[in-house]
Amino acid sequence: MVQKDFIHDDFLLQSEFAKKLYHNYAKDLPIIDYHNHLSPQKIADNYQFQNISEVWLHGDHYKWRAMRTMGISEEFITGSASDKAKFQKWGQTVPFTMRNPLYHWTHLELKRYFGINELLDQNNATEIYNNCSEQLSKSSHSTRGLLKQMKVEVVCTTDDPIDSLIFHDKNKANEDVKLLPAFRPDKAYAANNSDTYNQYLDALEEVTNIQIRSFADLKNALENRITYFHEHGCRLADHGLDYLPYYKEEDMNIDQIFNNVRKGEHLNNLENDQLKSTLLVFLSKQYHKKGWVQQFHLGALRNNNTRMLDLLGPDTGFDSIGDFPQATSLSNFLNHLDSSNELGKTIIYNLNPADNEVMAAMIGNFNDGSIKGKVQFGSGWWFLDQKDGMEKQLNSLSNIGLLSCFVGMLTDSRSFLSFPRHEYFRRVLCNLFGNDVAKGELPADEKWLGKIVSDVCYNNAKAYFPF
Known part of the structure; x- marks a missing residue:
């Protein structure tokens, strides 16, 4: 039997009727996001992020709390470490976030924006960092491109x-x-x-x-x-x-x-x-x-x-x-x-x-x-x-x-x-x-x-x- 990707078409859908409702009535609807803290300047300027850490780790206190709980130094969270080093520490953290929503969100976002099915960990963090950062250099992954994708x-x-x-x-x-x-x-x-x-x-x-x-x-x-x-x-x-x-x-x-x-x-x-x-x-x-x-x-x-x-x-x-x-x-x-x-x-x-x-x-x-x-x-x-x-x-x-x-x-x-x-x-x-x-x-x-x-x-x- 072929193993399903963790984030698959029927993720979280536990019945056939739930699958019908999601795929036929919810999946393709547009999004009205009526409350967020996004940067208006980055949207207006159609900003291009330099790497995955910039868009994913800068300012995300959900991830910061998890990393601190793992005993990771502030240098790799809000401090002076390089963005790649910070992402590697996040990759090290992710397997330990199971049953926290961060585990689901992380892999949903990797799948939806970057087409990545792998489960992020310390062994593939560098490869995933490079892959995502390369995609972020493309017009499809500018701020407006990211919004349009969703x-x-x-x-x-x-x-x-x-x-x-x-x-x-x-x-x-x-x-x-x-x-x-x-x-x-x-x-x-x-x-x-x-x-x-x-x-x-x-x-x-x-x-x-x-x-x-x-x-x-x-x-x-x-x-x-x-x-x-x-x-x-x-x-x-x-x-x-x-x-x-x-x-x-x-x-x-x-x-x-x-x-x-x-x-x-x-x-x-x-x-x-x-x-x-x-x-x-x-x-x-x-x-x-x-x-x-x-x-x-x-x-x-x-x-x-x-x-x-x-x-x-x-x-x-x-x-x-x-x-x-x-x-x-x-x-x-x-x-x-x-x-x-x-x-x-x-x-x-x-x-x-x-x-x-x-x-x-x-x-x-x-x-x-x-x-x-x-x-x-x-x-x-x-x-x-x-x-x-x-x-x-x-x-x-x-x-x-x-x-x-x-x-x-x-x-x-x-x-x-x-x-x-x-x-x-x-x-x-x-x-x-x-x-x-x-x-x-x-x-x-x-x-x-x-x-x-x-x-x-x-x-x-x-x-x-x-x-």
């Missing part, structure tokens, strides 16, 4: 309010992929460090030509940038938060709080949350006016290792899952917006699997019949964007809400090689349906279940996002 239709990057968006403008002539900004105003309410916060507000003053001396000035400056972003094609906002705080504005003196931090005073935790709450309510109402979709990524416990934070900075692999209280403040926040009919389309992403049912139940409170799937429980995120995490999110949503209205997967990645994660999600989704059919828990109605699969993988997002 049938990526829309890319929504993550952009600070002070960003110029010049590269989004530059890319407008590119007919292969639509590149759109997404408004990420986290720094506008990150007042826990008054020095850093005031430096940011000074930069915001410069780009808006609005002096920010009061809270009203800050709102005017952000409204100015929302209008600017909208004129440049933005239709989404995103926020990374421990939890979504809510306080009634009449119960605080927001002007005094803002004046204090603008003077360089340190805010306590309550004042920080009150400033954040008030500004997020204001921003959400602005998004509603523009018809944008707002996204809230909740539950990350960031920068746990202060020694490594001082050495390497943030987003280098030292974040984890937090166990913050979520339900009450989230409910109050959404209810406040809904009470004045200013709650727009909303996606809530959860990082703590213990809160999956909380989030799945919460969205149903604010789906009011005005828009299909108006409030969404977002896909498995960060530590949960793997097979088990995806299945738990899909099951929680199915049990409490309507999976059929779900807008599906995204990459949330800094890597141009991450788009097979959509394939991974589609295979997991089809396998869930296939297993239910095999157990007699769903009817073997290929046409109808195929429609639901196609909707979740592409059509719902196409209809939901106002691009």
